[in-house]
Amino acid sequence: MFASAVLVFTLCLCYLNPTVGQDCQSRQDLQGSLKQIQKLLSTYEASNLQSLRNLKKKINLLQSTAGKQITKAVNSTCPKLDAPMNGRKLGRSHSVGHEVHFLCDPGYELVGSESRVCQDSLTWSGQQPACRDTNACACSPCLNGGTCVDERKKFSCVCAKGWAGATCQNQMPKFFVIMTNTSAATSPATNAAAAATLPAATSGPFVRPSRCTLTQGTTHCTCEPGYTISGRDSNTCTDIDECELFHNGQAGRLCLHTCINTPGGYRCSCPVGYNSTRDGRSCKDIDECATRQNNCTKDQTCINTYGGFQCVHVDCPKVPHATYVKTSPMRCERNPCPLDNKACSQTPNSFSYHYLAVVSNLSAPRVMFRVSALRPMGDTLRFSLLGGKLARRHFTVQRSDRLTGQLMLVSPVQGPATLEAEVEMSELEKGVQLGRFITKVTMFISQYEF
Ligand SMILES: *[C@@H]1O[C@H](CO)[C@@H](O)[C@H](O)[C@H]1NC(C)=O
Ligand SMILES: *[C@@H]1O[C@H](CO)[C@@H](O)[C@H](O)[C@H]1NC(C)=O
Ligand SMILES: *[C@@H]1O[C@H](CO)[C@@H](O)[C@H](O)[C@H]1NC(C)=O
Ligand SMILES: *[C@@H]1O[C@H](CO)[C@@H](O)[C@H](O)[C@H]1NC(C)=O
Ligand SMILES: *[C@@H]1O[C@H](CO)[C@@H](O)[C@H](O)[C@H]1NC(C)=O
Numbered sequence: 001m002f003a004s005a006v007l008v009f010t011l012c013l014c015y016l017n018p019t020v021g022q023d024c025q026s027r028q029d030l031q032g033s034l035k036q037i038q039k040l041l042s043t044y045e046a047s048n049l050q051s052l053r054n055l056k057k058k059i060n061l062l063q064s065t066a067g068k069q070i071t072k073a074v075n076s077t078c079p080k081l082d083a084p085m086n087g088r089k090l091g092r093s094h095s096v097g098h099e100v101h102f103l104c105d106p107g108y109e110l111v112g113s114e115s116r117v118c119q120d121s122l123t124w125s126g127q128q129p130a131c132r133d134t135n136a137c138a139c140s141p142c143l144n145g146g147t148c149v150d151e152r153k154k155f156s157c158v159c160a161k162g163w164a165g166a167t168c169q170n171q172m173p174k175f176f177v178i179m180t181n182t183s184a185a186t187s188p189a190t191n192a193a194a195a196a197t198l199p200a201a202t203s204g205p206f207v208r209p210s211r212c213t214l215t216q217g218t219t220h221c222t223c224e225p226g227y228t229i230s231g232r233d234s235n236t237c238t239d240i241d242e243c244e245l246f247h248n249g250q251a252g253r254l255c256l257h258t259c260i261n262t263p264g265g266y267r268c269s270c271p272v273g274y275n276s277t278r279d280g281r282s283c284k285d286i287d288e289c290a291t292r293q294n295n296c297t298k299d300q301t302c303i304n305t306y307g308g309f310q311c312v313h314v315d316c317p318k319v320p321h322a323t324y325v326k327t328s329p330m331r332c333e334r335n336p337c338p339l340d341n342k343a344c345s346q347t348p349n350s351f352s353y354h355y356l357a358v359v360s361n362l363s364a365p366r367v368m369f370r371v372s373a374l375r376p377m378g379d380t381l382r383f384s385l386l387g388g389k390l391a392r393r394h395f396t397v398q399r400s401d402r403l404t405g406q407l408m409l410v411s412p413v414q415g416p417a418t419l420e421a422e423v424e425m426s427e428l429e430k431g432v433q434l435g436r437f438i439t440k441v442t443m444f445i446s447q448y449e450f
Helices: 027-066 182-186 188-197 389-394
Strands: 087-090 099-104 108-111 115-117 130-133 147-150 155-158 207-209 211-215 218-222 227-230 236-239 258-262 265-269 274-276 283-285 301-305 308-312 324-328 331-334 350-358 366-372 380-386 395-401 404-409 417-429 432-445
Touching: 099 108, 301 350, 308 350, 350 366, 366 395, 366 417, 366 432, 380 389, 380 395, 380 404, 389 395, 389 417, 395 417, 404 417
Parallel strands: 350 432
Antiparallel strands: 087 099, 099 115, 108 130, 147 155, 207 236, 211 218, 227 236, 258 265, 274 283, 301 308, 324 331, 331 350, 366 404, 380 417, 395 404, 417 432
């Protein structure tokens, strides 16, 4: 009985940038190979068909010579089979014992049986195959439990916790601050020993020899965490520069501030005035005012800012026709005016001072401060912004409800900077001013956005 040879091709199409995934060929290479295979199969098919025809002829000859009884309809063909969409069927005979093969066009992969045999029961073995758009994830390119995300013609990996890299090939350092035994690196004795046993290229803290084992004739080399295999014979481990690798990664930067690559790991550093957070990646402002790390004097008030502190001291303003006294460290009230002194009664009733610490580049618009009248007198309450051009460029004053005005930041401010704004609230009765209250807001904007 005639049976054609079965060619099995296992193809894996992966599209990734060429620096990673050495197992994966380029798409062009694969398409070229596919075309060659198709050509080969066509030739193969043609020659098979030829021999099949010859065989049939011989059978027919045999049948006709054996007499009419034999030709008595023996239904020995399987139902017709169609080629899959975006693919081809090789082999046209549907007779028992014959085999057909299926092949997909470039860019498609076969799902189902690669070949089917017409069985004695006059049914085909296997499942009708289909040609599916090539899935870049088909060859499971993501390592170490990473999840492959098919992005049509290429893929990306969502790595499991503790792994990183395009194919999750790199182990993330367990701790953000890796202690290195510097005594080993600086001790001349150990250095000499290392130099004696290792080639120069494989010593030093950022390059290390790999650990290789020979299993069934295959050498398998591994590196310590934080290092990646390199060198012509995989004999070297090179430090992974995590700072570079995660410079602008999707998962965010590795460090809030500065990333420092270390042998086998990395660490983050914070600017002066900040402490590293527990996870080592973020920075937390140090409250100098709470920890006596400030040098504010007794008559000053310490204001903690992001990355530092400010010592402030309120002196009541000198205003003609009026005198002010401090009723609290941050508030000055006008002494009662003589009954008939109109000029005095037009001056502000009070000045209050507020200091805000903010980070640089704060998004706007946003409410920075609210001023409310506790016990309103009169029939009208009016809020307005005092101050120069600078204040007007960054702030505006709006009413948020009947008794409240709010100071709004209208454009982001880059630090370090100090901005001042004054909100005046006036109370009126039938157009006559009953009182004026000034609120001075000082914003200390830090250098950083944290
Ligand atoms: C042979 O079998 C096929 C499919 O089972 C059927 O369509 C066809 O009519 C049969 N022919 C004869 C001669 O019985
Ligand atoms: C550091 O290396 C030296 C020399 O190899 C060794 O004696 C010492 O125990 C090491 N210290 C730590 C903490 O690993
Ligand atoms: C900042 O960190 C250092 C060292 O971890 C610690 O000694 C200090 O108390 C911390 N300061 C604050 C304000 O938390
Ligand atoms: C506090 O110390 C800083 C430097 O640490 C100095 O520049 C500043 O003048 C000092 N302020 C006072 C009020 O002593
Ligand atoms: C300010 O923040 C915006 C978005 O929040 C950002 O796009 C911009 O680059 C930042 N500007 C600076 C100078 O950091």
